[in-house]
Amino acid sequence: MRLQIVWIAALLFVAALATNRAQGRAGQYTQADVEAGYSLYNTNCITCHGANGDSVSGVNLRGGQFRRVSTDAELNRLFQTGIPGTAMPPGKFGTADLAALVAYIRSMRDFDTRPAKGDAVRGQTLFEGKAGCMGCHRVNGKGSRVAPDLSDVGAVRSPDAIERAMVDSSSSMLPINRSIRAVTRGGKIITGRRLNEDTYSVQIIDSEQRLQSLVKADLREYTVLKTSTMPSFKNTLSPAELDDVVTYLRTLKGSR
Amino acid sequence: MKFVKRHLLLAMLLLCPLFPILYAQITSEHLLHASDQPQNWLTYSGSYASQRYSLLRQVTPTNVKTLEQKWIFQAESLEKFETTPLVVDGIMYITQAPSDVVALDAKTGRVFWIYRHLVSTDARPCCGSVNHGLAILGDTLFLATLDAHLVALDAKGGRPLWNIKVANASAGYAMTLAPLVIKDKVIVGVAGGEFGIRGFVAAFDVHSGREMWRTYTVPGPGEPGHESWQGNAWEHGGGPVWLTGSYDPDLNLTYWGTGNPGPDWNPAQRPGDNLYSDSVLALDADTGKLKWYFQFTPNDPYDYDSVQIPVLVDAAWNGAPRKLMMLANRNGFFYVLDRTNGQFLAGHPFVKVNWASGLDAKGRPIQTPQPEGAPTFPGVQGGTNWYSPSYSPRTGLFYVSAWEDYASVFVKEAQTFEEGRRFVGGRPASPIPGGQNVPGASRRPPINVWTEAAGHGAVIAIDPRTGEKKWKFPMTDTTDSGILTTATDLLFAGGREGYFQALDARNGALLWKATLGGPIVAGPMTYQADGKQYIAIAAGHSLFAFALRE
Numbered sequence: 001m002r003l004q005i006v007w008i009a010a011l012l013f014v015a016a017l018a019t020n021r022a023q024g025r026a027g028q029y030t031q032a033d034v035e036a037g038y039s040l041y042n043t044n045c046i047t048c049h050g051a052n053g054d055s056v057s058g059v060n061l062r063g064g065q066f067r068r069v070s071t072d073a074e075l076n077r078l079f080q081t082g083i084p085g086t087a088m089p090p091g092k093f094g095t096a097d098l099a100a101l102v103a104y105i106r107s108m109r110d111f112d113t114r115p116a117k118g119d120a121v122r123g124q125t126l127f128e129g130k131a132g133c134m135g136c137h138r139v140n141g142k143g144s145r146v147a148p149d150l151s152d153v154g155a156v157r158s159p160d161a162i163e164r165a166m167v168d169s170s171s172s173m174l175p176i177n178r179s180i181r182a183v184t185r186g187g188k189i190i191t192g193r194r195l196n197e198d199t200y201s202v203q204i205i206d207s208e209q210r211l212q213s214l215v216k217a218d219l220r221e222y223t224v225l226k227t228s229t230m231p232s233f234k235n236t237l238s239p240a241e242l243d244d245v246v247t248y249l250r251t252l253k254g255s256r
Numbered sequence: 257m258k259f260v261k262r263h264l265l266l267a268m269l270l271l272c273p274l275f276p277i278l279y280a281q282i283t284s285e286h287l288l289h290a291s292d293q294p295q296n297w298l299t300y301s302g303s304y305a306s307q308r309y310s311l312l313r314q315v316t317p318t319n320v321k322t323l324e325q326k327w328i329f330q331a332e333s334l335e336k337f338e339t340t341p342l343v344v345d346g347i348m349y350i351t352q353a354p355s356d357v358v359a360l361d362a363k364t365g366r367v368f369w370i371y372r373h374l375v376s377t378d379a380r381p382c383c384g385s386v387n388h389g390l391a392i393l394g395d396t397l398f399l400a401t402l403d404a405h406l407v408a409l410d411a412k413g414g415r416p417l418w419n420i421k422v423a424n425a426s427a428g429y430a431m432t433l434a435p436l437v438i439k440d441k442v443i444v445g446v447a448g449g450e451f452g453i454r455g456f457v458a459a460f461d462v463h464s465g466r467e468m469w470r471t472y473t474v475p476g477p478g479e480p481g482h483e484s485w486q487g488n489a490w491e492h493g494g495g496p497v498w499l500t501g502s503y504d505p506d507l508n509l510t511y512w513g514t515g516n517p518g519p520d521w522n523p524a525q526r527p528g529d530n531l532y533s534d535s536v537l538a539l540d541a542d543t544g545k546l547k548w549y550f551q552f553t554p555n556d557p558y559d560y561d562s563v564q565i566p567v568l569v570d571a572a573w574n575g576a577p578r579k580l581m582m583l584a585n586r587n588g589f590f591y592v593l594d595r596t597n598g599q600f601l602a603g604h605p606f607v608k609v610n611w612a613s614g615l616d617a618k619g620r621p622i623q624t625p626q627p628e629g630a631p632t633f634p635g636v637q638g639g640t641n642w643y644s645p646s647y648s649p650r651t652g653l654f655y656v657s658a659w660e661d662y663a664s665v666f667v668k669e670a671q672t673f674e675e676g677r678r679f680v681g682g683r684p685a686s687p688i689p690g691g692q693n694v695p696g697a698s699r700r701p702p703i704n705v706w707t708e709a710a711g712h713g714a715v716i717a718i719d720p721r722t723g724e725k726k727w728k729f730p731m732t733d734t735t736d737s738g739i740l741t742t743a744t745d746l747l748f749a750g751g752r753e754g755y756f757q758a759l760d761a762r763n764g765a766l767l768w769k770a771t772l773g774g775p776i777v778a779g780p781m782t783y784q785a786d787g788k789q790y791i792a793i794a795a796g797h798s799l800f801a802f803a804l805r806e
Contacts, residue, residue, distance in 0.1 A: 042683050043671070047383070047450075051685065057702075081377065085354070087335060087384040090377055092426075092676040161689075175688065175709035196703045198753040199732045200769075224708060 029103035037104025040097055048087060052156070053108050056087075062109040062155055063254075072102045109155040109253065116159075116247040118240065123248025126241055131233065133245075139252060145209045146193060147230065148177055152254025162246050166237075169228040179229055180204055182214055183221035190214065194224065281394050282344055284439050288505050295784035297343045300389050300434035301644060302740075302781065304503040305568040308646040309741045310782045314789035315804060316744040320758045320768045322805040326790065327365030329358070329799040336777045337794040340389045340434065340644070340738070342397075343783035348792070349392065349411065350799060351434075354385035355401040357409060362785045365801060369414035376403040378426035380676060382450035388500070389434035391442060393462055398442045400431035406444055406460055418465040422446065427675050428453050434500045438510060438541045441468055445497020445512055449561065452492030452518040452679035457501070457537070459544060469544030473497060473514045473532050481531035481549075489526040492673045494518030495533040499563040499642050504579065507596060509538045509547055511568070511581065515561035522557070522668045522681025529554035534562040536583060538598060548598035553587045553621060558611060558666060559636050559684070560587040567647045567654065568595060569720070582720055584645055584656040586638030589615065592720050604723025606716055607639035607660050635664030635711070636684035637734075644738035644779040646747070651761050653717045653726055655747060657735045662711030663687050686710070704733050704753065715739065715749050717764060727764035729757075738779020740791070748791055750776030756793050756800070772800055 041049075053061030068083065069075050076098045082090035093101065127133045134143030137150050153162065164172045180202060182190040192204035192212065202222070203213045216222055233242060282298060290298040294311040302308045315323065331337055335353030342349045348362040355373040360366060375385070379402045391398040396417060397409040403425040408417040422444060423429035428451020436443045441459040448455070455473035460466060473495030475481040485493060494517045501512035517526055517533035532546075534553040539546060553560045567582045573592075581595040588609040592602040600619030610633045612621035626632045637659060645656040664684035671681045688709055713735035717726040735751035742748075747761040752775040758768040774796015782791045792801045 042669075043678050043680055046683055084375075084377075085333060085335065085385070087381075089380050089382075089385070092380070092674075172689070174705070175707035176703075176705040178707075197707070197732050198704060199730075199751075199755065 029106060033100045033103035034107050036096070036100035037102070037107075040093075040101050041104050044091060045101075053105070061105050064106075064109055064155075072106070075102050075105065116243075116250060118243030118245070118247035120244070120248045120251050122241075123244035123246070126237070126245050127248055131237060131241075131245060136230070145205055146207060148193075150249060151252055154250040154252040155254055157249075159246055159250055162249050163242065165230075166233045166242060166245065168232060168234075169230040170226070173228050173230075179225040181221070181223045181225060182219045185218060185220050187220070282392050284393065284437070287393070287437060294782075295343075296345065297341065297781045297783050298392065299342075299436065300340050300391070300500040301502065301565055304438075304505065306500075306502040306565045306644075307567055307569070307649070307741075308644050308739060308779065308781075309648055309743075311743045312782050312784055312789045313742070313744050314784070315742065315746060315782075315791065317746060317760055317767055319804055320746060323758070323768055323770070323791070323802045324805045325770065326363075326801045326803050328801075329360060329365045329367075331794075331797050331799070332356070334797060336384050336386050336775075337797055337799065338386045338388050338432075338778045339794055339799070340779045340781050341783075341792055341799070342390050342392055343781075343785075344392060344411075346785040347411075348783075349390050349397055350794075351387040351389055351399065353387060354379075355387055355399060355403075357390065357397060357399055357414065359411070359414060362783060362790065362801070363788075365799075371399075371409055371414040371416070373399065373401050373405075373407060375401065376425050379403040379430055380425065380428050380451060381430045381432065382428075382447065382678070384432075386432050387434075388432055391435040391437045393437045393442070396462065398435040398437065398462075400433055400435050400444045402430050402432065404429040404431050404446060406431075406435065406442065406465065408442075408462070408465060420460065420465040420467075422458060423448075423453075423456075427451065428677075428679075431498075433498050436500050436503065436510070437462065438503050441541070443501065443510060443541075445499075445501075447496045447498035447515075449494040449496040449498075449515040449518060449559075450520060450678050450680050451676065452494065452673045453496060454491065454493060455495035455497050455514060455533075457497050457512050457539060457544065459541075471537070471539055471544040471546060473535075473537065475531065484529040484531040484554075486527050489528075489530075492518050492679060493526065493530060493533065494520075495530075495535075496561075497563065498561075499565060502566045502568050502581075503541060504568055504595060507579070508541050509595070510541045511566040511595065512537050512539065513561075513563040513566060513583070515563050516556055516559045519671050519673075519679045519681030520559045521666055521683065522670060523555045524668065525670065525681055527555070530556070534560055534587075536562060536566055536581070536593070536598075538595065550591075550593055550598045550600065550619065552583075552585050552589070552591065552619075557625070557668070558587070558632060558664075560585070560638060561641075562586065563642060564640065565644050566595075567645060569647055569649075571649075571652070571720075573601060573721075580720070582645075582647060582654050584640050584654065584658075584718070586634075586641055587611070587621070588634045588639035589621070590654070590656070590718050590720075590723055591619065593619075602720075602723060604718075605639075606656065606718055606723070606725065607658050607662070608633040609639070629665060631663035631665055631687040633661075633663045634659060635662045636666070637662070641736065643736050646739040646741040648741040648745070648747075648761050650743060650745060651717075651741075652719070652721075653761065654720050655739045655741060655749075655761070656716050656718065657737050657739060657749060657751075658714050658716045659711055659734050660714050660730070662734070706733055706752075708732075713751050715747070715759065715764070717761070729759055729764045729766070735776075737776040740780040740782060742782065748780040748782075748793070750780070750793060750795060752776070754795055756780070756795065770800075770802070772796060772798075774798070
């Protein structure tokens with residue numbers, strides 16, 4: 001079984017609840033600041049950083065940790081000075097704008113906009129047991145690598161997106177995660193999940209959890225499958241059980 | 257007289273190895289005939305006609321397989337490396353981000369000197385602290401800086417001769433383009449279309465830096481074209497000029513493409529055609545006076561900058577010789593204009609287009625805005641963008657790096673102008689839920705998450721007479737690579753995947769490729785030193801030079 005989950009539009013962030021997570025940061029961010037920050041982010045930051053905060057190579061604004069700064073005051077300063085020698089330009093912001101931007105960026109990883117509908121403990125039991133998710137997925141070092149690792153899925157996917165993926169994964173999977181089917185010149189069939197691709201080659205993790213790099217010119221056939229191999233849980237789990245699994249997955253925020 | 261000059265130059269070229277001193281000084285006469293001395297690369301686009309086509313013939317479709325890397329220069333920057341080198345008599349001049357100049361030995365890549373321009377902290381580039389290259393005249397190099405200064409440098413020693421402020425960086429003006437020298441003037445334009453600037457092209461005296469003329473791309477009150485604006489929208493109307501223009505010496509016209517109106521995505525804030533945004537301008541090279549204009553995307557809601565390099569071609573059109581301009585536009589159409597007067601001759605889409613159903617008899621688009629939330633083709637990065645195209649007089653084909661089957665969902669928002677702050681009026685989003693929306697070149701990790709669902713890159717060969725695609729070289733990822741063609745029917749181009757390829761310009765067949773390990777976000781060029789032809793290209797954070805195996 002596979003769980004393929006989609007990124008959800010940044011609009012969901014608007015109502016995101018903010019939390020205080022680290023020493024040296026300001027207190028609770030206000031909803032008004034988060035919303036104002038969302039608007040400022042869309043005007044000033046989204047072109048490079050993307051709606052998900054991860055479009056700059058090696059930078060994930062949702063990660064909660066930054067390479068050059070840690071406190072809100074430092075973040076504040078960085079917005080104004082930019083990072084010389086990189087594409088990060090200085091910005092002209094007032095005090096209120098800076099507070100809002102900090103509030104929004106600190107809140108980006110919190111998708112939990114509504115109270116959980118299920119029970120995380122029961123969800124974990126289902127995930128590891130009856131639902132059989134770990135036959136394909138991995139969480140914190142346990143489970144298969146055939147499908148995407150879900151250790152941080154709660155930080156990168158909204159509850160709605162998680163639920164949609166469990167019911168109809170083909171319509172919601174990110175295209176990069178699609179399965180591929182290749183046939184070598186010798187007739188050997190290779191299937192796996194796509195990790196990377198260019199004009200001449202494709203990198204996959206195959207059904208035996210081996211990393212393989214295939215040269216397209218050496219293949220007789222190469223197909224990117226548009227249909228997910230993950231089953232729908234619409235009929236195999238009850239609505240309450242689905243809620244439990246979603247609630248469990250929401251708790252997975254990755255290692256810090 | 258022109259015939260005599262050309263032959264004199266050819267004779268000098270043949271004698272060049274014996275008298276290298278002859279070429280120590282690049283005169284304006286040399287610039288007029290830059291293509292005739294293919295051992296050098298004297299302007300950003302290789303010549304005033306901007307064909308990025310070289311007469312060098314050492315590397316051929318037969319021997320190109322033996323191209324090998326001769327040297328690498330690693331830039332002291334992690335920014336996108338967008339430079340096209342100049343080469344003069346075996347000396348290469350490049351820029352490295354943000355606004356440094358490096359002189360190096362074109363045979364070995366060893367550095368003679370580095371000029372480091374300390375960029376003001378006021379600089380507010382929209383899209384990267386990049387630079388595209390230099391201009392040269394005599395022993396003087398000209399650098400346009402990120403903080404909107406124009407600097408003249410001694411080409412031998414790398415010391416500044418003069419440094420003048422062209423515009424106010426804190427108001428969002430920036431320069432990333434390579435200047436263009438015409439006669440005794442050095443000409444630049446300004447970036448800043450995301451900051452509500454008022455764009456302009458300006459010319460400066462090569463000796464003193466004194467401003468000789470300035471032509472605004474957004475006409476003020478009382479000037480022709482001002483009626484295409486309402487209220488004071490023109491004051492922040494954009495129309496940046498962030499790529500190098502072309503020049504026709506016979507007409508004494510210099511051609512510059514202009515960028516988006518401001519704010520980018522909310523045309524409701526600027527009703528009207530918004531002249532001269534998204535246009536090509538023909539300016540008198542001596543006075544800057546506007547001779548004619550052609551607007552590609554009136555009242556643009558998509559950020560379809562029209563700064564693409566205007567490629568000048570003298571060829572038969574409907575049986576009669578004609579002075580043509582060819583331009584593959586970010587809006588997805590390929591245009592042919594008469595460059596004497598701006599008359600529209602032909603226009604055809606070269607990628608999927610749904611924002612317009614076509615062009616009318618005068619070339620004006622018949623706009624078909626998509627419903628709110630629906631994808632618009634091409635997306636915000638365009639069917640093509642700033643990457644240099646090429647035209648080969650041998651094949652008669654126009655070559656462009658294109659993004660195919662690529663769309664954005666445009667979101668409009670009202671925005672108040674405030675000097676020095678981004679003034680964009682909305683944003684583009686990905687039509688794929690959670691997909692990357694605006695994949696800027698340096699934002700791509702080594703893992704390509706841009707997939708078949710989002711579109712793909714390609715080199716497209718267009719027959720200008722019909723708009724027909726003669727061939728296509730598709731890539732999996734997108735491409736921001738310029739294109740070089742040669743007199744041996746070779747075409748060089750790369751892409752974000754980091755491959756640098758040689759194709760057969762006649763049919764698109766892959767003849768050779770190298771893996772350079774970083775995205776190619778620059779234009780290839782070629783030169784000859786000590787009898788050996790080199791091909792140079794920046795990729796990732798390095799510049800690579802290739803030549804045939806000995």
